[in-house]
Amino acid sequence: xxxxxxxxxxxxxxxxxxxxxxxxxxxxxxxxxxxxxxxxxxxxxxxxxxxxxxxxxxxxxxxxxxxxxxxxxx
Amino acid sequence: xxxxxxxxxxxxxxxxxxxxxxxxxxxxxxxxxxxxxxxxxxxxxxxxxxxxxxxxxxxxxxxxxxxxxxxxxxxxxxxxxxxxxxxxxxxxxxxxxxxxxxxxxxxxxxxxxxxxxxxxxxxxxxxxxxx
Numbered sequence: 001x002x003x004x005x006x007x008x009x010x011x012x013x014x015x016x017x018x019x020x021x022x023x024x025x026x027x028x029x030x031x032x033x034x035x036x037x038x039x040x041x042x043x044x045x046x047x048x049x050x051x052x053x054x055x056x057x058x059x060x061x062x063x064x065x066x067x068x069x070x071x072x073x074x
Numbered sequence: 075x076x077x078x079x080x081x082x083x084x085x086x087x088x089x090x091x092x093x094x095x096x097x098x099x100x101x102x103x104x105x106x107x108x109x110x111x112x113x114x115x116x117x118x119x120x121x122x123x124x125x126x127x128x129x130x131x132x133x134x135x136x137x138x139x140x141x142x143x144x145x146x147x148x149x150x151x152x153x154x155x156x157x158x159x160x161x162x163x164x165x166x167x168x169x170x171x172x173x174x175x176x177x178x179x180x181x182x183x184x185x186x187x188x189x190x191x192x193x194x195x196x197x198x199x200x201x202x203x204x205x
Contacts, residue, residue: 068100
């Protein structure tokens with residue numbers, strides 16, 4: 001599979017047909033904790049996982065980081 | 075034994091407090107997130123961003139950060155699709171939305187096992203699904 005595969009015409013309703021093979025599609029589960037509208041994001045985390053034949057595999061290394069709110073945060 | 079556990083919890087809190095104090099701004103953290111994605115995804119793999127949708131969901135923050143008018147940050151290049159745990163298409167996100175991309179078991183797996191920051195410290199009810 002090459003990067004040019006993105007340009008291939010995709011049949012209607014088959015958006016990920018070309019990638020929906022074992023280990024071709026990777027899911028990034030994304031989560032944020034916020035302090036509200038006037039504070040913004042205070043923590044961001046993400047996990048990468050793959051699903052092959054209905055079995056999930058989670059990447060051992062996850063992303064987890066605190067965020068310093070902006071100067072105008074309330 | 076109990077005292078030791080209390081001590082370790084206390085040390086964990088102190089460590090977390092230090093992390094909070096040393097936290098960077100959103101621009102730097104977002105760039106770290108992008109490089110985390112780039113490092114862990116193969117060249118020919120395609121990424122699907124999965125998050126909670128809705129009024130106070132995470133997709134709204136992604137939109138604000140990367141897609142809203144005037145936003146300075148960019149979505150990682152490898153992310154080609156998006157999906158949400160509640161299967162509702164997010165407003166404003168320009169990445170193609172995948173609906174019904176997994177079977178019910180996969181959704182159960184994600185809800186039970188994936189995430190979040192305290193995931194490592196909690197027991198996973200769906201542990202049988204993990205290899």
